[in-house]
Amino acid sequence: MLLLDRNGAVEDGWTRTEGAAIGNLSQALVSFEALPDALSQLAPGQQVGVLLSNALPASALEPFLKRLSLVAIAFPAFADGRGFSLAKAIRRAGYAGVLRASGPLIPDQFDYALACGFDEIELPEGSAARQSVLQWQQARGRLSQTYQRGYRREGNILDRRRIARAAAGSAAT
Known part of the structure; x- marks a missing residue:
């Protein structure tokens, strides 16, 4: 997977987990279903993030927002824009942590993703192979x-x- 922010490619320090087992991971990314259990195991210095379906209502996440360091919203296809709306709703609910779009987005959506509140975009291998980091950087700022x-x-x-x-x-x- 390729992880991009507004400045280009970045290293991903987050580890996806199965279920709620976060063990000794410093940055654990769990599913929404496992989130309550993962948060109950949180040790000092650990950070928890959540991977959400783009169909989840923002209100379901609100009770957890202050304890999350990362919210990743899944985009099953580049033409499915529900994740953009969810990102705006999460930002309006007061979330100030890192917001990640995860899925096969295209460079033309970069400005829009940033405007909706996303900090970074995680691309699957197939998308990353077709769209270089340079293409993403050139797309940034194109829509005024x-x-x-x-x-x-x-x-x-x-x-x-x-x-x-x-x-x-x-x-x-």
């Missing part, structure tokens, strides 16, 4: 405006059009 509300601080295309029309209408009177 979005249609969706709430993904960029400077607003979106639709709001800008509405403001421009209102200004033109008031100037005409």
Whole structure:
């Protein structure tokens, strides 16, 4: 698997576990189903992260957010955008840790993933073989405006059009 952040490829210090057994791992990534048990075993200095289905409601994760160091959201296909919505909901719920998109995303989705609150993207081997780190870096910053509300601080295309029309209408009177 290739792990990317906004600056390029990075090392992954997290270890995926089977079930809730986190043993002496310093950074253990568990399934949502195993999360309560893994958190009950947490020793000083250990960090726990969770791998979520993109169909899980953010409200199901909220009770655990303050104890998590990593939230990884699975993307079963690049065309399945539910993970973007889930990421925004998790950030709105106050999660400040690392947010990871995990699955076969494409470079064209990099800006959008970052705007939704993701810090990193984990690509499967097949995707990493087809899309170089350079392609991902070149895609970053390519989209300067979005249609969706709430993904960029400077607003979106639709709001800008509405403001421009209102200004033109008031100037005409």
